[in-house]
Amino acid sequence: MTVESTTPVPKRRTLKALPVLAAGGIVVLLASLSMAVSVGAVSVSAGTVWGVLLNKLMPGMIEATWSQGREAIVWDIRFPRALLAMMVGAGLGLVGASLQAVTRNPLADPHLLGISSGGAFGAILALLHTGLFLGLLTVPLFAFFGALMATGLVLGVSRIADATSADRLVLAGVAVSFIVMAAANLLIFLGDPRASHTVVFWMLGGLGLARWDQLIYPLVILLASGGWLLSRAGALNAMTVGDETASTLGIPVARFRLLVFAVGALITGVMVAFSGIIGFVGLMVPHIVRMLVGGDYRRVLPASAVVGAIFLLWADVVARTAMAPEDIPIGVITGLIGGLFFIWLLGRRR
Known part of the structure; x- marks a missing residue:
């Protein structure tokens, strides 16, 4: 096998890896967002985090099983902070x-x-x-x-x-x-x-x-x-x-x-x-x-x-x-x- 026939292989592998890297980046970003909103002086479960988000975007879609205090922490404090961190970064x-x-x-x-x-x-x-x-x-x-x-x-x-x-x-x-x-x-x-x-x-x-x-x-x-x-x-x-x-x-x-x-x-x-x-x-x-x-x-x-x-x-x-x-x-x-x-x-x- 000649050298010329083997050189394109790494390029093809790189191109195939790009969609995987893109999908992985989005998954890591969403997981990081969930973690950033969940942790703090008052811990909030990831289910509550996304439940509050869905309830704010589509009211009445799911039943609110969390307290008003936790909803305020998630929606009024941590979500804006996390979104600002994403934009600044x-x-x-x-x-x-x-x-x-x-x-x-x-x-x-x-x-x-x-x-x-x-x-x-x-x-x-x-x-x-x-x-x-x-x-x-x-x-x-x-x-x-x-x-x-x-x-x-x-x-x-x-x-x-x-x-x-x-x-x-x-x-x-x-x-x-x-x-x-x-x-x-x-x-x-x-x-x-x-x-x-x-x-x-x-x-x-x-x-x-x-x-x-x-x-x-x-x-x-x-x-x-x-x-x-x-x-x-x-x-x-x-x-x-x-x-x-x-x-x-x-x-x-x-x-x-x-x-x-x-x-x-x-x-x-x-x-x-x-x-x-920063x-x-x-x-x-x-x-x-x-x-x-x-x-x-x-x-x-x-x-x-x-x-x-x-x-x-x-x-x-x-x-x-x-x-x-x-x-x-x-x-x-x-x-x-x-x-x-x-x-x-x-x-x-x-």
């Missing part, structure tokens, strides 16, 4: 994968590039100094513009310092992140001391403020921006090869890179507005996904969304149960796991 996974493609940098991440810090700066500015003069949209809008400002600063610093290499771009992002966080700390210092404790949520990350009436904002941004990124998966594949190759394929490299950064800033800013700074999700998830499905962004992007949602669901479970009944800020959990993953990744690259 999916959004950060998409942003991380996209940034790694357009920068050709495996260490690119909205946290390391200062985008998350910019979003936190905007949220703190709205909460402590401007007030909610635009209603519930004030904090998401300010967080988006803060993230966009940080993105512009990173690109400006990298251009001024001629930091065109992948490693130097990350260093520029880290420098901008420190500067923006210093400015955010100054806003806290100058703000009302009685209200400053509320912004600790945005500094450490948390999902405890999730509410049904506010989930529409991150959901719309995630669907619209994520849909656009998925539609540009082919261009992201070309960008991973190099700017010259992408240009020969008719892609306006500079404009496309700026568009991806802007969309990434939009997703990150809105997610930060509702969850605070680091390293965008760094870890795309690497894990590429080990499972390969490097084609038509598979990497949707898989990053699913794996990111699963990861943040379980991180929230750990945050709620490790020191129950107290909640550990979820940014502490992701920071610990992400730091260890970062060290492993550096050793693997070496």
Whole structure:
């Protein structure tokens, strides 16, 4: 048997494995959602969780055998929190994968590039100094513009310092992140001391403020921006090869890179507005996904969304149960796991 006749076999096996991986991802996601809603200071059985959900979606379909207190815990507290965790994890996974493609940098991440810090700066500015003069949209809008400002600063610093290499771009992002966080700390210092404790949520990350009436904002941004990124998966594949190759394929490299950064800033800013700074999700998830499905962004992007949602669901479970009944800020959990993953990744690259 010749070599040529044997080479397509791994590809066929990979293609056959993709539906299995997709179905497995959905099953794990639903199981993780059920677990995230079930566990806590008050344990609720999985049957009660899905019974409450069905009863809310189709009233009278099943007989309610649970107490009003447990229904309130499941529907009013834990389900919004779990859904927000899924949206934030999916959004950060998409942003991380996209940034790694357009920068050709495996260490690119909205946290390391200062985008998350910019979003936190905007949220703190709205909460402590401007007030909610635009209603519930004030904090998401300010967080988006803060993230966009940080993105512009990173690109400006990298251009001024001629930091065109992948490693130097990350260093520029880290420098901008420190500067923006210093400015955010100054806003806290100058703000009302009685209200400053509320912004600790945005500094450490948390999902405890999730509410049904506010989930529409991150959901719309995630669907619209994520849909656009998925539609540009082919261009992201070309960008991973190099700017010259992408240009020969008719892609306006500079404009496309700026568009991806802007969309990434939009997703990150809105997610930060509702969850605070949650680091390293965008760094870890795309690497894990590429080990499972390969490097084609038509598979990497949707898989990053699913794996990111699963990861943040379980991180929230750990945050709620490790020191129950107290909640550990979820940014502490992701920071610990992400730091260890970062060290492993550096050793693997070496």
